Amino acid sequence: MHIPDGIISTTAAIGGYAAAGGMTWLSLYKIKQKYGNPRNGIPRAALLTAAFFAASLIHIPIPPVSVHLVFSGLLGVVLGWFAFPAVLVGLLLQAVMFQHGGLTTLGVNACLMGLPALMAHRLFCLRSLFGRRKPLPNAILAFLAAFSAVAAGAIMAALLLIYATPAYFDAAAEKTAVLTLSFAHLPVALLEGTFTAMVVLFLLRVQPTLLEADQK
């Protein structure tokens, strides 16, 4: 899901930066509007950025490919509007430290993981329809939110990669490889869904206020 430098066209990279810039502005605006003093939300955001940063280093071998955890759904569920800036910072650190992703594709990657995170947040907000403190709806929505965040990210990345294969590479072979990789994200989505549901159940029991990203 992390697109490295030199894989997509310059136009796509610039478009990604524009979209990510707009989304960051919107997120910061919403944070200011909702929380007033953003300092209160920063410790949580920083810790989940650390989790997001470390998650990409945990590889899960699913032959014939190797995929890694993303945690975009978890970030969305717990952080709300803080998720997009958190993803952006996490991706910047991954790109600078490990060449995982790239600086020119930072905008595109931020959209590929940040937008599903915000979508997961909206999905998790539906819990107000079922009772905010009831464990079962919370767990189910958390699972669905994280599952769909990984799936949406994988689908968006696949479409972008198939669309943006340079002419000198064999497009058909690359398409097959991209599709194989996308399907390999299915177990990751299931795993992250389960993990996020467990985190939500745990937080619901010990510190429910941490899940109130949609309130305040």
Add this chain to the structure above:
Amino acid sequence: MQSKFRSLSSTCLVGFAVAVCLIILPADVALAHGAELQYIERSAIEITARYDSGVPMANAQVAVFAPGSPAEPWLTGTCDSEGQFFFTPDPEIPGLWEVQVRLAGHGDLIRIEVAENTIGATGTTGFTSLQKLLMALSVIWGLIGTALYFSRRQR
């Protein structure tokens, strides 16, 4: 008697001619199938493409760019199942060669300096596991530090 001698000598002559032909002809025929082998010692470059988890990028697509033409690949090919790819850069084009490896949107670009006589140069785009661990830990500690800083009680 004389005619007998003549016929004997002519038989000998014919026999000799046939023998010469038998010796020469196969040599001629063999020469027509002759192979000529030449060799020039050149340095080839072996690319090994792995994910940073260590799994080889099997059947990854490779594009090799000669110095001075970053848009048109000089050579394209495919890694084997071990993620390996061999190519011999043209020694007539010294400079910075670029090799791009791509598989399902994953990939990297490595730059290889090709001088007139390069033998045994090695290079890599990655870090060792220990370096990675230290870098990851320092980043995580930075983020935890940020969290601690902002969560301290405000006066």
